[in-house]
Amino acid sequence: MIPAALAIARVKFVLELRRREVIFAMLLFIAATIVIVHFALSGDTGAGSRAAAGMLWAAVVFTAVLGLLRTFAAEQEEGALDALLLAPIDRAAIWIGAALAQFGFLVVVEIVAVPVWWVLFFQAGGPSIGTVVVALLLANIGIALVGTLAAALALGARTRDVLLPVLVLPLVIPIVLAGVTATYGAFGEEVGGLRPLGFLALYDLVFVVLAWGTSEHLLGD
Amino acid sequence: MEPPVVTLTECSKRFGDRLALRKATLTVAPGETIVLLGPNGAGKSTLLRLVAGLLRPTAGSAQIAGVDATSAPRSLRAGIAYAGHRSQLYRGLTARENLELHAGLHGQRDLDITALLNQVGLGDRADEYIDGFSRGMLQRLALARATAHQPALLLLDEPASGLDADGRLLLDATLRAGLGTRTQLVASHDHELPERLGARAVHLNAGSLA
Numbered sequence: 001m002i003p004a005a006l007a008i009a010r011v012k013f014v015l016e017l018r019r020r021e022v023i024f025a026m027l028l029f030i031a032a033t034i035v036i037v038h039f040a041l042s043g044d045t046g047a048g049s050r051a052a053a054g055m056l057w058a059a060v061v062f063t064a065v066l067g068l069l070r071t072f073a074a075e076q077e078e079g080a081l082d083a084l085l086l087a088p089i090d091r092a093a094i095w096i097g098a099a100l101a102q103f104g105f106l107v108v109v110e111i112v113a114v115p116v117w118w119v120l121f122f123q124a125g126g127p128s129i130g131t132v133v134v135a136l137l138l139a140n141i142g143i144a145l146v147g148t149l150a151a152a153l154a155l156g157a158r159t160r161d162v163l164l165p166v167l168v169l170p171l172v173i174p175i176v177l178a179g180v181t182a183t184y185g186a187f188g189e190e191v192g193g194l195r196p197l198g199f200l201a202l203y204d205l206v207f208v209v210l211a212w213g214t215s216e217h218l219l220g221d
Numbered sequence: 222m223e224p225p226v227v228t229l230t231e232c233s234k235r236f237g238d239r240l241a242l243r244k245a246t247l248t249v250a251p252g253e254t255i256v257l258l259g260p261n262g263a264g265k266s267t268l269l270r271l272v273a274g275l276l277r278p279t280a281g282s283a284q285i286a287g288v289d290a291t292s293a294p295r296s297l298r299a300g301i302a303y304a305g306h307r308s309q310l311y312r313g314l315t316a317r318e319n320l321e322l323h324a325g326l327h328g329q330r331d332l333d334i335t336a337l338l339n340q341v342g343l344g345d346r347a348d349e350y351i352d353g354f355s356r357g358m359l360q361r362l363a364l365a366r367a368t369a370h371q372p373a374l375l376l377l378d379e380p381a382s383g384l385d386a387d388g389r390l391l392l393d394a395t396l397r398a399g400l401g402t403r404t405q406l407v408a409s410h411d412h413e414l415p416e417r418l419g420a421r422a423v424h425l426n427a428g429s430l431a
Contacts, residue, residue: 004326007325014313014314018313074313075311078308078309078310078359080310082273082275082303082305082307083366084326085274085275086301087327088295088296088299090295
């Protein structure tokens with residue numbers, strides 16, 4: 001199953017490199033959000049820094065939704081999903097391949113956005129970057145897993161562009177809460193530490209099992 | 222007598238208020254070729270997608286080798302090929318890359334893709350993105366994709382649409398090569414095709430088998 005999932009993820013990366021449809025839009029969105037909030041907070045380094053820490057998570061989630069809207073777009077153009085469904089592979093490989101691609105897109109976006117966020121808000125000291133990075137990586141896994149599952153659910157719907165955010169956003173609220181808690185904890189002022197990171201890891205695990213078990217049915221008729 | 226490869230029993234499919242297929246019963250023997258004839262909207266594509274397991278019947282059953290088509294195991298899916306109205310290819314990839322992906326998913330590491338592309342007349346366009354391909358070229362490539370893994374059951378939905386004269390000869394030759402050895406279901410508007418192939422013709426009209 002893993003080779004098939006990697007092959008599908010690879011195709012999605014190749015298509016993105018050639019078309020630049022997803023990552024460019026995601027980058028533009030997250031950069032605009034960070035800059036707007038920076039001006040809205042007027043460089044406040046007190047409570048404003050903590051608000052900025054929380055803002056990062058909201059920006060990441062909404063940026064991710066933008067990418068998730070295109071999850072199976074390439075497969076729908078010429079009906080390639082039919083060929084994948086009929087291939088002698090575990091159908092979970094289709095979902096894992098798509099989730100891997102979404103995870104990769106989010107990482108690429110964050111590699112650009114997080115340094116900008118840091119420079120704009122935390123010149124005078126911010127949260128522990130190590131904790132933030134680990135929290136973001138765990139959150140990316142959860143968002144990619146849940147988002148791809150929701151994208152598969154919304155696949156047949158005419159109103160999938162509306163349906164997808166409606167399905168995804170409630171499911172990722174726990175990720176945002178844990179991410180924000182981890183980031184606040186990383187300022188070194190509050191108790192939190194590993195607990196929110198552990199919660200994010202558990203959330204990822206639960207959705208791996210859930211999606212694995214349901215992907216056969218979700219990706220069919 | 223060998224058990225049928227395809228068995229539709231009182232199989233119906235409804236899309237919203239529209240009944241696309243009405244209590245279709247059909248058996249297809251191993252190695253048999255059937256040409257599905259009927260006007261647009263008769264239910265030919267729905268029937269093929271039900272057999273492929275890409276649609277779930279609203280009522281009745283669609284089976285392949287005695288197994289419910291929608292839950293066909295990987296071993297069974299390995300022997301099925303379906304080419305529908307769309308090419309089922311990735312538009313942002315080249316012809317070669319599309320076939321490489323297909324071969325990889327079917328475990329055919331040694332597939333000679335250049336030879337396959339030459340066979341369908343696309344050898345000189347192998348490394349072009351299929352974005353720029355005409356409808357006929359996409360159909361040729363879809364035919365190459367569908368037959369690359371030597372399927373035991375080949376399902377083709379109006380495969381001649383968009384093909385030029387050479388393309389139609391290629392299609393006929395492909396279908397002839399499968400006569401007696403491969404089970405083939407072909408939806409077509411070509412009423413002479415059954416006679417040309419010596420195949421059974423099955424007529425569909427308004428979702429009902431005649």
